[in-house]
Amino acid sequence: MTRRTWLLCLIPFALSAQVTSDQLVKAAQDPKNWLTYNGSYMSQSYSTLAQITPANAKNLEQKWVFQVDSLQKFENRPLVVNGVMYLTQPPNDVVALDARTGRAFWMYRYNNAADARHCCGAINRGLAILGDTLFMGTVDAHLVAIDARSGRPLWDTKVAEGNAGYALTLAPLVVKDKVIVGVAGGEYGIRGFIAAYDVKTGKEAWKFYTIPGPGEPGHDTWEGDTWKFGGASIWVTGSYDPELNLTYWGIGNPGPDWNPSQRKGANLYSDSVVALDADTGKLKWHFQFTPNDPYDYDSVQVPVLVDTAWRGRPRKLMLWANRNGFYYVLDRVTGEFLSGNSFVKVTWAKGLDDAGKPIVTPQPTNTPVFPGVQGGTNWYSPSYSPRTGLFYISAWEDYASIFLPQEVEYKEGLSFTGGRPVAPIIGARSPSLRANQINAGAAESIGYGSVLAIDVRTGQKKWKFDMIDVTDAGILTTASDVLFTGGREGYFHALDARTGALLWKGSVGGQVSAAPVTYELDGKQYVAVAAGHAMFVYGLRE
């Protein structure tokens, strides 16, 4: 054998790395796989697959189900790479499944520290992948790298102190040679940060505190020591623009959640979006949605990046339906506010000024504030279809809370919420992120769920699909103009993305609290969604 032949023999092995950096940049052009939490760096939750259409969606049938061995809330949005589905069994077990049959190749079990404190459930929303390595954040605030072929751990980096209320619940974002995460813990008086780690070693590359320290711009938006435990957590994955080399992240509520008099000032960068240099973590710009927030209106929504004509010229936009009930369009190069309007009933502000700042209208004590504590929308992945020009969100309509602020002292590791929100109807259950029961009294007078389609050109609603119960489901659209989503009622829906008409529904018997994904195998399109305590996968009847 010549030396050259030897080399040729080696090539298949040398090329075996599954997902390259370039593939991640071009993920939208690789619709057979689902390579990042929101499908691409633009986070449009849109796929160019088009085999399932409005005409044949009625022929969808269940192909397989994978039940997780956990009764924790299942908010996972899986990855699919070359026929393998990677999901997290709550909270932090990673499972590799055959995406055809749902049969497991391997499972990696991670044991969280017993003293980990996390506010709202032992949750994990997903994984990231680069090469042959999967990355997972844990509820005890570690970042773990796992071999995607064997399920063996490669490295484990402690990101923050789990017993001080820090947790990682989001899917990490890989950009070039770094894996980026942010810390949850907005109900525990953490000081939030976003940090990047070397994909090979797990060594910290940069760290951006979401609350500026002494001497940094914005520090004066906090009074006294309040910046040290002011929250500003991160619990949903950001986006990335490779041309600008900027990564965008939504930042959570300031703490204590409901008592703003304990933290006077705008409380930057809580309830903001930040644009960071992906190599250094340096802040390029920020935009704050809700200054000095008294309602827990986290801005952890997914930054949806769209390149389209805006008022007659092509522009790099960012679309943002915020928990505070307003829909915003920003220029993502500069952070400039372009337009905004409410998309559900809003009473805490009467509108936005020319700079996008809310014109606040505080409601009298003990009266309902719209939207309520879970917001007009929340962390549920929205979708944008370049074909329809519509932006799709899961909304909570006509939904209010009464906010009861209370003085609270910060103690490390203890809940730091400063009061409580209550339902406007005495004795009625308020819809909450925790409630698992279907339609548990969440009747008409305390809000209902809907899918809203907003025309990006006008900011106005194009159509609306109403449900009885509220929804925590994310949204997926495809190039055949089919929209997939679910809700609390235990259905998985296919809607016509142009009209909102129901095309098909499947019973999943438990609430959908995640966004669907789609992939192609053997020339067949599949759609997968986590619901209840199982992953359900559908395809067309053959």
Added chain:
Amino acid sequence: MRLELWLGIALTSLSLAAQEHVGQYAQADIERGSRLYAVNCASCHGVGGDTIPNVDLKSGRFRNATSDEDLAKVITNGLQGTAMPPHKFDAAELKGVVSYLRTMREFGMGAVALGEASRGKSVLEGKGACLSCHRVEGKGSRVAPDLSDIGSIRSASALERSLLDPNAAMLPVNRPVRAVTKAGRVVTGRRLNEDTYSVQLMDDKENLVSLNKADLREYKVISTSSMPSYKDKLSASEMADLLAYLLALKGTN
């Protein structure tokens, strides 16, 4: 000890022990606990303690604890594999939280006058004619909600409100509905569940009925209760007796 013995015998007989609660725990502890509860517990468990499935703190329905010591252990250590995190409370704070959990149903019942439960039973079965719609321990109609454990799930003041002003106190989920099918059949009843496509109800003949909304010509949720107000129907002492009886209804198992 007596409390623990009861709890050891049957978890659900907690409700019996609940009668012992007021007085057993120091008011200062209860008040301290209520403040800690609002800040540390209510965001997941809800103000009323019942937002986690199968857990109802105020009626003593716990999944992982029977004694006060168990409760303290769960609060301190959390429950691995669940959303319940550990908490750093000092001894006095912990005592406060446990005291509050054990008394939260009674906490704030304040100004409601309670009479004699045995006389209240006669009011319920006689003058009040409550059993013509409600059911208690196997007696009466199923058309309105069963009251056999109402004392575990409602405070005295909420019960009083329901009796005086049923429309205002009616929970959305209990609203009566009226449906007319495309074939003209009229169905009226109490809504048990509803989603975007269907509604499940108990009709006025005690049948469990599920209707597809697509098959209906008319579907209306009625916001007035069919229960009469007892404001002018019962004397103050009859009302106090009835409330005492309702509060004593803790379920049969």
